[in-house]
Amino acid sequence: MNPYAEYAICLLLLIGGAFTLIGAIGLARLPDFFTRLHGPTKATTVGVGAIVISSVIYFSTLGQGIGIEEILITAFLIMTAPISANFLAKSAMHLKVKTTENTRGQPWDQ
Amino acid sequence: MMVTALYITIAMVTLAVLLNVYRLIKGPDAPDRVLALDTLYINAIALIILLGITLGTRMYLEAALLIAVMGFVGTVAMAKYLKRGSVIE
Numbered sequence: 001m002n003p004y005a006e007y008a009i010c011l012l013l014l015i016g017g018a019f020t021l022i023g024a025i026g027l028a029r030l031p032d033f034f035t036r037l038h039g040p041t042k043a044t045t046v047g048v049g050a051i052v053i054s055s056v057i058y059f060s061t062l063g064q065g066i067g068i069e070e071i072l073i074t075a076f077l078i079m080t081a082p083i084s085a086n087f088l089a090k091s092a093m094h095l096k097v098k099t100t101e102n103t104r105g106q107p108w109d110q
Numbered sequence: 111m112m113v114t115a116l117y118i119t120i121a122m123v124t125l126a127v128l129l130n131v132y133r134l135i136k137g138p139d140a141p142d143r144v145l146a147l148d149t150l151y152i153n154a155i156a157l158i159i160l161l162g163i164t165l166g167t168r169m170y171l172e173a174a175l176l177i178a179v180m181g182f183v184g185t186v187a188m189a190k191y192l193k194r195g196s197v198i199e
Binding site for chain 1: 168190
């Protein structure tokens with residue numbers, strides 16, 4: 001395999017895994033639901049995106065052509081992550097989920 | 111070198127899955143659990159792609175695409191149920 005392609009694959013894999021782990025740590029450690037909403041956004045956009053791009057590079061160096069499925073997965077996840085986050089925030093506002101004192105603004109009071 | 115990076119990445123994503131399961135079990139409210147499930151299916155997609163790279167086959171990418179579509183539909187349905195009390199009005 002081309003060594004530069006291998007370096008690129010390693011770098012993208014490590015970046016993707018690190019961002020997925022950062023998103024999960026934020027989901028487990030942050031004190032509030034509305035701050036925890038950041039977690040899936042990081043894991044989706046950079047984490048899965050970098051892993052999928054490394055998969056594209058790997059299978060194109062093997063001579064199997066550039067696949068459309070990886071691009072479809074990335075495009076679909078990037079499109080749908082803000083929509084699901086918006087729905088979850090609206091349902092949490094409807095249920096009046098408890099927030100910490102440091103969270104500024106109470107949107108359901110208006 | 112690529113095998114080492116692959117194993118490190120699989121370990122990191124597995125640790126992320128364990129943290130999501132912790133939030134899924136502990137989560138004080140229902141939206142926390144739905145959010146943990148949302149993150150869990152995204153991490154499952156990453157694990158499936160890493161499995162495909164490890165085995166050198168592209169057969170699992172369609173399963174990953176299907177999980178992406180169905181996970182989004184499930185998240186939206188559960189959020190709608192929490193907000194309205196019914197999925198389809």
